[in-house]
Amino acid sequence: MHFDERRTHFLQDRLLRRLKECRVDSFYGYYRLLISQEGKGELAKLLENLTVNETSFFRHKVQFDLFQKFVLEELLKQKQARGEYSVRVWSAGCSTGQEAYTLAMLIADGLAYYHLRNSLPVELPLPKPLVAPPWRVEVLASDISYSVLRAGQEGSYGESQMASVDYSFRLRYFDKMGDRYAVKKTLKDLVHFDFHNLKTEYLPQRNDVILCRNVMMYFDEAEQKRLVEKFYRCLNRGGYLFVGHAESLLGLTDKFQMIHRNSGTAYQRIEVRE
Numbered sequence: 014m015h016f017d018e019r020r021t022h023f024l025q026d027r028l029l030r031r032l033k034e035c036r037v038d039s040f041y042g043y044y045r046l047l048i049s050q051e052g053k054g055e056l057a058k059l060l061e062n063l064t065v066n067e068t069s070f071f072r073h074k075v076q077f078d079l080f081q082k083f084v085l086e087e088l089l090k091q092k093q094a095r096g097e098y099s100v101r102v103w104s105a106g107c108s109t110g111q112e113a114y115t116l117a118m119l120i121a122d123g124l125a126y127y128h129l130r131n132s133l134p135v136e137l138p139l140p141k142p143l144v145a146p147p148w149r150v151e152v153l154a155s156d157i158s159y160s161v162l163r164a165g166q167e168g169s170y171g172e173s174q175m176a177s178v179d180y181s182f183r184l185r186y187f188d189k190m191g192d193r194y195a196v197k198k199t200l201k202d203l204v205h206f207d208f209h210n211l212k213t214e215y216l217p218q219r220n221d222v223i224l225c226r227n228v229m230m231y232f233d234e235a236e237q238k239r240l241v242e243k244f245y246r247c248l249n250r251g252g253y254l255f256v257g258h259a260e261s262l263l264g265l266t267d268k269f270q271m272i273h274r275n276s277g278t279a280y281q282r283i284e285v286r287e
């Protein structure tokens with residue numbers, strides 16, 4: 014993890030909380046604890062304290078509009094022409110799951126709308142599944158924090174977390190349980206949560222789209238460059254990468270071209286001729 018001078022105060026504050034909790038009276042003592050055998054559990058706790066997990070459904074909606082109206086539409090057209098019927102999208106740094114569930118809802122809706130305009134090569138089973146065959150959809154949601162992954166897997170959100178979810182989505186994709194909203198099983202089945210540290214070499218391959226938003230800003234420039242290079246390899250040919258609205262690939266790579274529509278921005282993998 015990288016903390017520049019603007020975030021030193023944050024780092025110090027979070028470290029002091031752990032020192033107090035562990036009844037250790039110096040940073041050096043705490044460091045000795047972290048590198049010791051019995052400090053392994055503490056390292057995980059420190060990590061939970063140092064990650065920023067802020068997220069929301071439909072966060073920065075213009076990007077999701079671009080995703081559904083342009084990127085997904087293009088993907089479905091090209092895949093159908095090739096007779097490939099699988100879509101794989103990865104929310105890298107998914108926090109408590111809202112980004113991944115937003116993607117799943119938009120893909121399910123996008124596919125249903127696509128079916129209305131394009132005939133399918135197979136007859137649909139009844140009752141109609143959320144994703145009609147032959148299409149298969151997988152949304153991979155990954156993070157470095159186990160506690161946010163657990164929350165995402167649980168898929169239960171309070172009223173304030175639901176503020177940005179329209180009633181048409183709430184009615185179709187959530188069950189109201191007391192004062193909380195639980196993601197319906199049919200939608201949950203499209204999303205798969207897994208642990209991945211974006212700094213490691215091995216990352217999930219064969220993605221059509223990767224969303225890595227508001228994560229890279231916590232990496233230094235060299236690490237950002239390495240990550241973008243890894244994302245390039247993790248994407249299928251012509252695949253798309255979305256970063257946060259305060260982030261950009263400018264100066265990090267020349268292997269992606271920027272696509273900008275109605276205030277939304279995405280980056281498409283540039284293919285080198287073989």
Ligand SMILES: C[S@@+](CC[C@H](N)C(=O)[O-])C[C@H]1O[C@@H](n2cnc3c(N)ncnc32)[C@H](O)[C@@H]1O
Nearest residue numbers: 064065066067068106108156157210211226227
């Ligand atoms: C601010 S949240 C962004 C959530 C979501 N992408 C969004 O934009 O709403 C950043 C997430 O990145 C995760 N993260 C930070 N460093 C990471 C790493 N090295 N590998 C994987 N995830 C990481 C954090 O745990 C946190 O959940």
